[in-house]
Amino acid sequence: MVNRFGGTKYMRLTALLATSASAVALSTSAAAQQAKATEDGEAEAGGGTNTIVVTARLREETLRDIPASVTALDSETIERGGVKNIEDVARLTPGLSFVSLSPNFSLPVIRGLSTNVGESNVGFFIDGVYQGSRSGMDRPLADVERIEVIKGPQVALYGRNAFGGAINVITRAPSDTLAFNGSLTLGEGDRFEGSAFLSGPLVDGSLYARIGVSHSQRDGFYTNELTGDDLDHRKSTFYSGSLLWEPTPTLTFDLRGNLEDTANGDSPGYFILNNDPELFRGRSQIYLGEVPSMDSGFAVTPGGVDRESMLWSLTGKWEFAEGYEFSSITSLSELETVANIDNDYSAAPLSYQTQAIEQDWFSQELRTAYSGADFDWLAGLYYSKEEQTDDNLQLVVNPAIENLLPGSLRSSRLVNVEESEVMAVFGSVAWRFAPGWTIDLAGRYFREEKNLKPFQENPYTGVVLDPNPDLALTDEFFTPSVALSWEAADNIKLYASVAKGVKSGGFNALANVTADERFYDAESSWNYELGIKTSWADDRLLVNGALFRIDWKDQIVRSLGSLGATLNANAGKTTSQGFEIEVLANPVSNLDLALGYTFNDSSFDEYTFPALGLAFGLDPVLDGNTLQYASRHMFTGSAQYQGRLAGDWDWFLRGDLAYRSKQYGSTTNLFWVPGQTHANLAAGLENGNWTFEFWVRNLLEEDAPSVSIQQRNLGSVVLPPAGQGVFRVLSFAPEPRNAGVTVRYKFR
Numbered sequence: 001m002v003n004r005f006g007g008t009k010y011m012r013l014t015a016l017l018a019t020s021a022s023a024v025a026l027s028t029s030a031a032a033q034q035a036k037a038t039e040d041g042e043a044e045a046g047g048g049t050n051t052i053v054v055t056a057r058l059r060e061e062t063l064r065d066i067p068a069s070v071t072a073l074d075s076e077t078i079e080r081g082g083v084k085n086i087e088d089v090a091r092l093t094p095g096l097s098f099v100s101l102s103p104n105f106s107l108p109v110i111r112g113l114s115t116n117v118g119e120s121n122v123g124f125f126i127d128g129v130y131q132g133s134r135s136g137m138d139r140p141l142a143d144v145e146r147i148e149v150i151k152g153p154q155v156a157l158y159g160r161n162a163f164g165g166a167i168n169v170i171t172r173a174p175s176d177t178l179a180f181n182g183s184l185t186l187g188e189g190d191r192f193e194g195s196a197f198l199s200g201p202l203v204d205g206s207l208y209a210r211i212g213v214s215h216s217q218r219d220g221f222y223t224n225e226l227t228g229d230d231l232d233h234r235k236s237t238f239y240s241g242s243l244l245w246e247p248t249p250t251l252t253f254d255l256r257g258n259l260e261d262t263a264n265g266d267s268p269g270y271f272i273l274n275n276d277p278e279l280f281r282g283r284s285q286i287y288l289g290e291v292p293s294m295d296s297g298f299a300v301t302p303g304g305v306d307r308e309s310m311l312w313s314l315t316g317k318w319e320f321a322e323g324y325e326f327s328s329i330t331s332l333s334e335l336e337t338v339a340n341i342d343n344d345y346s347a348a349p350l351s352y353q354t355q356a357i358e359q360d361w362f363s364q365e366l367r368t369a370y371s372g373a374d375f376d377w378l379a380g381l382y383y384s385k386e387e388q389t390d391d392n393l394q395l396v397v398n399p400a401i402e403n404l405l406p407g408s409l410r411s412s413r414l415v416n417v418e419e420s421e422v423m424a425v426f427g428s429v430a431w432r433f434a435p436g437w438t439i440d441l442a443g444r445y446f447r448e449e450k451n452l453k454p455f456q457e458n459p460y461t462g463v464v465l466d467p468n469p470d471l472a473l474t475d476e477f478f479t480p481s482v483a484l485s486w487e488a489a490d491n492i493k494l495y496a497s498v499a500k501g502v503k504s505g506g507f508n509a510l511a512n513v514t515a516d517e518r519f520y521d522a523e524s525s526w527n528y529e530l531g532i533k534t535s536w537a538d539d540r541l542l543v544n545g546a547l548f549r550i551d552w553k554d555q556i557v558r559s560l561g562s563l564g565a566t567l568n569a570n571a572g573k574t575t576s577q578g579f580e581i582e583v584l585a586n587p588v589s590n591l592d593l594a595l596g597y598t599f600n601d602s603s604f605d606e607y608t609f610p611a612l613g614l615a616f617g618l619d620p621v622l623d624g625n626t627l628q629y630a631s632r633h634m635f636t637g638s639a640q641y642q643g644r645l646a647g648d649w650d651w652f653l654r655g656d657l658a659y660r661s662k663q664y665g666s667t668t669n670l671f672w673v674p675g676q677t678h679a680n681l682a683a684g685l686e687n688g689n690w691t692f693e694f695w696v697r698n699l700l701e702e703d704a705p706s707v708s709i710q711q712r713n714l715g716s717v718v719l720p721p722a723g724q725g726v727f728r729v730l731s732f733a734p735e736p737r738n739a740g741v742t743v744r745y746k747f748r
Helices: 006-026 075-080 086-091 610-616
Strands: 070-074 096-102 105-110 122-126 144-151 165-171 179-187 191-203 207-218 234-248 251-264 269-272 304-321 324-341 351-371 375-396 412-434 437-457 471-489 492-503 523-536 541-553 556-560 566-570 573-585 591-606 633-646 649-660 671-673 676-686 690-697 707-712 727-732 738-747
Touching (some): 070 075, 086 096, 086 105, 096 707, 191 738, 671 707
Parallel strands (some): 122 165
Antiparallel strands (some): 070 144, 096 105, 144 165, 179 191, 179 738, 191 207, 251 304, 269 727, 304 324, 324 351, 375 412, 412 437, 437 471, 471 492, 541 573, 573 591, 591 633, 676 690
16 A cells, blocks of 8 residues: 555644544534535526536636636536546536546546647646646545536646646535535445535634545456456545635635545456457558457456545635735645556466556646726736656566567566646736627746656666666747637627647657657647527526637657657647537426537548558558547436425436447557447435435446557467467456445535
8 A cells, every 4th residue: 555645644634634623513503604615516596507606717707708618517416416536527528538548547538639648638627726647537526516627728827738628626615604414325346435524613704614534435346357356446535624714804715635545456457359360461460440348357467556645725815905816826736656557467477567656746826816897807927846756667477488578578667757847927818898799818828847867677687778868858838818709699699719729748768769759849739619608598598509620730649669669759730620519408397407419520630650551561641540539429418307205305316328439549540449328327315404315327238348549468479379469459348337325414
């Protein structure tokens, strides 16, 4: 188990929780006031979906106000929709997909802008603080008030890695009345989940606290046939605490801390045999076509991932004059993961990978904002410093086999220590220059410095592989955006926007690369969007739509170097274009419907990969090929009905459905996972305090692989059937159908 944080930091958080708990308990007789944040985080009654207040543009406004495509999930949707992580968010968000390529590597995709290289193209934020690692994106989401998914580049206001969009998670704030929210879940696979969150005043009228814990665990749904034990067991605990201090009516300080401790088993991964029985075009065997599903035959040396993460943030806000606000966000985060993977995915003791990641992150943001009758503006400064150590051991278990392998397949230990420092100045202006017309301008200038100290050796011999010099680069960018919106009628808003996205370049820190292959350049895009937002029948029907086009230049992709190394390089040009439609309806009392559809054509315009021809006899020109993990069609739908049962009890029924069309597992488009449909169902009873819910996940028993990728496999070289080739398709099985019950209790 990871224990880098040690007892001191656990004790700090525990002390905060214990202090807050004691003070809350002593304050049960405090006078009730209007809650700072209601326990269920809903919009005001009668306001409709359009009045949900979001902070997608770093200021409070409604969804209708924003000239961009934004999906917001409120606390009721999060609770009833069974949202536990970002994968669940994707099920309810048109145009967002989420796949996991390994225990340490998550991949969210918005509008087809997929990348499995470096940092994500989608920025992930918790309470406005950037989370800079793919390794923590699948963290549990607990005690959440709202989740916002903003589509299109948010680089101007959010930073370089909001290249394709941003996911903003807002946790619940302390309330100034005593409130409690707890739940207990039991389900198949010995699933056990429990949570308890307590909130209330410490000092009446000025100091409030919130504390809580959430725990979840289950056995695996698949069996490791090598050991006879569960393969994919899961266990995670999440602690949180917050203090809200209001020394004056115009000054607030909000301190939040959380700690996550996760210990998961293996992912249900499997290699499939290449289905071309002869050498493909005289070079290598290969797999062509649809990737099959698999629900048994998993036999691996046990592994899994252990992860600890901690996030502290302090937000201060000061309304120093009418319409003016100064704010500061200071954050410190730490992440440590250790992933152990039997990466030949077979019972034979061939190859094993251990990847340890340690990350420390500090950031400081200062903003001044003004809101007036005709103008809103914002100006800010940002600074962050990150240090990450990535220790990756690829071990051929049998030394006798090691000596028979070519150099590119032998054991290696690669340790990269990278430091990154970012400084930025940003701002935005919204000018309502005529009745019904608004122009929004935003821009960000940032400078990023990266330094890398690499180390590479053979773990058997201890021979250090050279050359492997220290590397450094500095990038400077300006990313503007402009949006024009028009209130064509009281219920119709039209908008058009143009924005630039940028993601900085990086290093290929390997011994077997040439000098000009050690760096890859930044990638950039220009994004164009036309949108409409409408409301009908007194806000009982909302219909929103958007057309988009993205011109992507110098896309960062995987490539094969001149000395045989797998490295990062820049492709030519890519275009992603399509449209989105989102419908929210309340056709009759107590019935809520949500429908979303996204069409996305995301393909290379200019991309030549010479190694494909040299090594495999494939066509190296990939012009016109669809990007990996970019579905052409995506559909989401949900329906919820709530009716009176007896007394103060209601009954409810909710169903959610998400469909995505096939996804290619490589840029060659030679194999793909089929289209798949996932449906969830929930039904139950509730009154003002209690909820009893029965739920089913994956109701339709969808068994298509969740994701696939082409990867080197040592077993293909040393085990029969001979000649299967160095590369084979690796796929992962989904969570099967499972059911359970949840009991919730709350008061406020």
